[in-house]
Amino acid sequence: MNLWKLVEAGKLVREEAPLPVPQEGLVRVRVTKVFLNSQDAAIYAGSLHVRYPIIPGRFAVGFVSEDKDPLFPKGTRVLLHGYRPVPKDGTEKRDFSAEDHYACGRTIDGFLSDFVLVSPDDMTPLPASVSDERALLLHQVAAAKEISEKLGVQKGCHVAVIGADLMGILLCQLLIYQQAAPILVDTDKRRLDFARSCGIYYTVPADAALVDTVASLTGGRLAGGAVYVATASGNDTALPFLLTERNGRTVFFATSANRVSVDLSGAFRKHLSVHCVSHGVKYLKTAINLMANKAVDPTLFHGNLVNSRKTEELLSSYLARPDRDVEEVNYVDLLQ
Numbered sequence: 001m002n003l004w005k006l007v008e009a010g011k012l013v014r015e016e017a018p019l020p021v022p023q024e025g026l027v028r029v030r031v032t033k034v035f036l037n038s039q040d041a042a043i044y045a046g047s048l049h050v051r052y053p054i055i056p057g058r059f060a061v062g063f064v065s066e067d068k069d070p071l072f073p074k075g076t077r078v079l080l081h082g083y084r085p086v087p088k089d090g091t092e093k094r095d096f097s098a099e100d101h102y103a104c105g106r107t108i109d110g111f112l113s114d115f116v117l118v119s120p121d122d123m124t125p126l127p128a129s130v131s132d133e134r135a136l137l138l139h140q141v142a143a144a145k146e147i148s149e150k151l152g153v154q155k156g157c158h159v160a161v162i163g164a165d166l167m168g169i170l171l172c173q174l175l176i177y178q179q180a181a182p183i184l185v186d187t188d189k190r191r192l193d194f195a196r197s198c199g200i201y202y203t204v205p206a207d208a209a210l211v212d213t214v215a216s217l218t219g220g221r222l223a224g225g226a227v228y229v230a231t232a233s234g235n236d237t238a239l240p241f242l243l244t245e246r247n248g249r250t251v252f253f254a255t256s257a258n259r260v261s262v263d264l265s266g267a268f269r270k271h272l273s274v275h276c277v278s279h280g281v282k283y284l285k286t287a288i289n290l291m292a293n294k295a296v297d298p299t300l301f302h303g304n305l306v307n308s309r310k311t312e313e314l315l316s317s318y319l320a321r322p323d324r325d326v327e328e329v330n331y332v333d334l335l336q
Contacts, residue, residue, distance in 0.1 A: 002334075003113035004311055007053045009046025012312040019115055026117040027072055028065050029080065034112055034332045035059040035136035036311070037166075038231070039255055041318030043106060050106055056315075057332075058082035058104045060111035061126065061135045069120050078123040079135050079288075080104075080111055083281045101281065103255070112311065114334060124284055129292045133303050136331060137170065139279065141287035141296055143253065144171040146280030148178060150251045151225040155179040158218045160243040162236075163229025164191035164203070165326060167253065170296050171227065172200045177295035183214055183223060185243070187234045191326045198300050206235060214243050221245050230254035241266030251275045301329045307336045 001019055006012050020028055034057040042048045043056060064076040072078065083101040104110040126135050144167070151159060157180050161168050164186035172182040176199070183202040184195050192203040204213050215222055225248050226240035237260060240250040250272050254260050267274050280287070290296060302325065306314050311332050318324065 001114035002308070003055055004057075004308070005053045005055055006044060006050070010044065010316075012044065012056070012315065014309075017113075020117045022066070022068070023117060026119055027069050027123075029062040029078060029116055029118050029123065030065045031060050031062040031080070031111050031113060031116060031334050033061050033132050033136060033305075034110075034334065036314060036330050036332060038318055040105060041315050044312075044315040045319055048106065054105070055109040055112050056105045057110035057112035058106070059136050059139055061132050062111075062116075065115065072120055072123070072125065077126045077132075078118075079126055079138055079284065080116070080118060081122045081124070081281060081284065082110075082139050083279050084108070084122050101279065112332070112334075124288065127288065127292055130288060133329075133331065134291050134298060135288075137166075137298055137329070138284060138287045138291060139281075140167050140170050141174065141290055142280035142283040143167065143277060144174045144280070144296070145283040145286055145290065146277050147171060147227055147251050147253055148174060148180075149283075150275040150277060151227070151249050153178050153180045153225070156181065157224040158183060158214075158221075160185060160214060160223040160226040160240065161229065162186070162206070162227065162239045162243075163232030164188065164195045164200075165229060165232035166298075166301065166329065167231050168227075168229040169195050169198050169200065170298065171229070171253075173198065173296040174290065176201075177290070183217055183243075185210065185214075185235070185239060186232065188232075188326070191232070194300075194326050199297070206239065210239070211242055218245075223248065225249040225251070227251045227253060228260075230258045230260050237262045238266055241270065241272060244270065244272055246270045247272070249273045249275065251277055253277045255279075298329070300327065302327045304328055304330045305333050306330065308332055308334050
């Protein structure tokens with residue numbers, strides 16, 4: 001089989017390896033598609049620290065290639081979980097500063113490989129109504145659901161979402177489905193223009209009139225809650241506190257690899273609660289239902305499907321195109 005290994009920053013090599021040897025409690029899965037994004041590109045470029053060598057690719061789908069588990073018969077199409085609980089055997093002193101989940105492709109090997117061995121607990125079967133391309137965005141939808149739970153979203157409430165990237169747009173679509181009123185804020189006009197085409201009603205530039213604009217949309221109350229999406233670069237981390245009414249809730253979304261510096265003085269002045277979300281793995285099954293029911297609709301995003309032999313070219317293109325189109329979503333097809 002083929003696998004792709006990052007042996008050092010800027011060097012991805014394809015290796016031939018034997019099929020994974022079956023192990024007790026693990027199921028062999030044929031990986032079919034992998035979603036690669038800017039974080040994978042940062043790992044490739046060396047701007048995010050990893051231990052080399054490592055197999056990249058956090059988000060993937062595939063199908064079970066052997067009849068070993070009655071719950072996952074051969075041919076079952078599955079979503080592979082991009083985050084896995086760190087096992088605790090109870091024999092070592094717990095490191096309370098350590099992460100509770102491994103991030104595939106960053107802290108453990110990812111899925112850029114023809115075959116992988118996976119625990120049944122670390123994959124979820126996919127219904128026919130959810131295509132591969134939609135399934136590869138389920139971790140983002142699950143994180144959006146986690147964020148909405150932290151906010152305690154109520155029908156009719158206004159939520160300021162700062163950051164109009166893929167995550168910010170999917171979150172706004174979910175909030176609309178929940179009958180809330182998201183106000184999407186960004187410094188990048190292109191992002192806001194595309195977000196409007198995705199059905200986001202209120203898109204507001206982060207300019208000098210921002211607070212007054214949000215106040216006019218909320219009847220002078222400001223937003224009941226706000227979300228800062230750290231994966232969308234260029235936005236001020238103080239905005240969630242500026243745009244939220246007193247005693248409201250704020251959420252900062254970032255992957256565990258993002259570094260976000262926040263001045264909390266605005267939160268103290270307004271008695272705001274602050275929550276942090278880096279993934280939503282416990283909501284993956286909910287995310288499948290939301291995607292199947294079209295609570296979120298990623299169809300307007302441009303899916304760029306590339307042959308596996310062009311994986312390194314795709315990753316390096318992120319460095320050459322820092323202004324890449326906001327609607328572009330990149331997938332690697334391992335069957336080609």
